Amino acid sequence: MKRLFDLFVALCAAVVLALPVVLVALAVKLTSPGPVFYWSDRVGRHNRIFRMPKFRSMRIGTPAVATHLLADPDAYLTPIGSFLRKSSLDELPQLWSILVGDMSLVGPRPALFNQEDLIALRTGCGVHELVPGLTGWAQVNGRDELPIPRKVELDEEYLLQRSFMFDLRVLWLTAVKVLRRDGVSH
DSSP states (O other): OHHHHHHHHHHHHHHHTHHHHHHHHHHHHHHSSSOSEEEEEEEOGGGOEEEEEEEOOBOTTOOSSOGGGSSSGGGGBOTTHHHHHHHTGGGTTHHHHHHTTSOEEESSOOEETTOHHHHHHHHHTTGGGSOOEEEOTTGGGTGGGSOHHHHHHHHHHHHHHOOHHHHHHHHHHHHHHHHHTTTOOO
16 A cells, blocks of 8 residues: 555656756756756665665765765755755655655655665664655654664654554655755755
8 A cells, every 4th residue: 555655646746746846957957067866876675775866956076975974065065955955855856766666755764875884773673674765754853963873763663653644644744844944954
């Protein structure tokens, strides 16, 4: 049922958001050199690597590490990068990852391929068995501000409590967080 719900919502969102997606793509292209999309190697279910698209919010040549590990993340942002991140518009291309089955609407956020500490902790408590999500329980409880052990605790809570109603709660809380622009540090 979760997969059918993901497909239905992702298809509806793709139709409804088609014009905003085109507008954001144009804005990215017109405000900085380079491709519109950034394809990031991420860790999926069973620790399988997949390519996840985002609208490019960072300049070409930015190191492939988590943003919080950059000495001065703001120096790498494109002219509209901060807006894309704070509004979460950079995440819209991930609807593609949901449609092809690499991601779900709700689950733990996919780790970067080089976040060994996060991957190891998730594997240790079984979270790696879940399909990663566009949003998740850790996302609505702190997002960028959470230390990795706390993220994993929240991911494990999701693993143990997951249900359709819990997913709806996470989606609702995500909408509230996005509208308030809560928890985004860059």
